[in-house]
Amino acid sequence: MASAAGTLPAVKDHAATSLPPGPRWPAAVQTAAWAVALPRVLDHCRDRYGEMFTMRFFPSGRRIVVVSGKELAKQVFTASPEVAPSAAGVSPIAPVMGPSSVLTLTGPEHIRQRRLLLPPFHGERMREYEETIVDATRRDLEDWPLGVAMTLQERTRAITLEVILRAVFGVEAERMDAMREALGALFMPLTVPMVLRIALTRSTPGRPTGAFGRALDHLDTVMYAELERRRTQEDLAERKDILSLLLQARDEQGEAMSDAELRDELVTLLLAGHETTATSVAWAIERLVRHPDKLARLAEEIDAGESEEYMGGVIHETMRVRPVVPLVVRILKQPLRVGGHTLPAGTRVAPAIWLTNRDAREYEAPTEFRPERWEGRQPETFSWIPFGGGIRRCIGASFALLEMKLMLRTILAELQPQLPPAPRRGPLPAAAGARSWAGGERIRRRAITLVPGDGARVVWTRRAA
DSSP states (O other): OOOTTSSBOOOOOGGGOOOOOOOOSOHHHHHHHHHHOHHHHHHHHHHHHOSEEEEEOTTTOOEEEEEOSHHHHHHHHTBOTTTSOBSGGGSTTHHHHOTTSTTTOOHHHHHHHHHHHSGGGSGGGGGGGHHHHHHHHHHHHTTOOSSSEEEHHHHHHHHHHHHHHHHHHGGGGGGOHHHHHHHHHTTOOOOHHHHHHHHHSOOOSSOOOHHHHHHHHHHHHHHHHHHHHHHTOTTGGGOOSHHHHHHHOOOTTSOOOOHHHHHHHHHHHHHHHHHHHHHHHHHHHHHHHTOHHHHHHHHHHHHHTOOOHHHHHHHHHHHHHSOSSOBOOEEOSSOEEETTEEEOTTOEEEEBHHHHTTOTTTSSSTTSOOGGGGTTOOOOTTTOOTTOOGGGSOTTHHHHHHHHHHHHHHHHHHEEEEOOOOOOOTTSOHHHHHHHHHHOOOEEEETTEEEETTSOEEEEEEOOO
């Protein structure tokens, strides 16, 4: 039963705690599989152990309980933040985003920062970004090659980076080449050996070193210089870009954000605010080009200027079958009853977005791309969770959905995507390789996200007038 605050209470009986079963592979094997083949691992364990299972990690021996399905996801997402706060503050992203990021904060500090960040992403403010999104997309389209295979994700990332820079900094984005360079360096490709080395090495809480650390230092230098310059502007009160709004924001005690807090929130917006949306747009085209009937229906809706209900279905379905973030993690401060188990304090519990979005109890043919399933239907709170859930649901969800819609509409109004020739994949027979390629690009792990394995390869042609 929910408490008066609408969240599940902690379990007081520490003696009755237990963990659900899970794979018996050595911890190093589980860690490596988690790092390089996470969707397969999640699917296998769900099929073998059900909607709750435990995995072990090397070298710490740490355990994580994965849960799926709307009922279990709801139990975790609605648990009191004092009982089940986010684990982001002790994750590898924490030193990058910073201690004052809305992603890494917990408790009252998280609520304060979230309230300060909400106004730029709420209500009428959203309409002010529409022209920025469309203009950035059209400018980038001018350089897209026609008739040859192109890696789409590189271009969608360039568009969404430009959009978030303009949304955050306003007209000053024109001179943000140093910022673009610094951000670009943070998205270096991750090879399989690099992912394995990260996964099998005991994490440290310190600031990143090496090339990544130097790129982060450079980004901070540029960021603090811009904050100092912006504070001196006389027209600050009239400006509508996100940075200006945040500089003027005040909490309930009338306090403004410090430069350190602003730095962490801006880095979070810039990094998290463009990579995930760029990947979702790339996945949408990757799915559509392999379903020509659905692509044709969407193009007809765009040409007719209709209500865009099918566009909404394409977006919802893409984020359902190809969620960019596969799971989110909470770390229990007190025992918590989830499903048939009382999980002990210290347990990391992870609602699996990948599994919950593909729950056969909620979706017919759950692995198939069917945008039409959303006709006359809106996503339910805990069975469609690409943005997470509860009080930590992604603050930029509305912005991301708007950006996806406008980018897809602008691109597909001018260009027609086609499936490119299958890339070479070693000694596989040509026919088998072609079938696999036509069925879809493999899913590749990139840091904490799931991206198209070949970058969403597509050939573009100009649509007939």
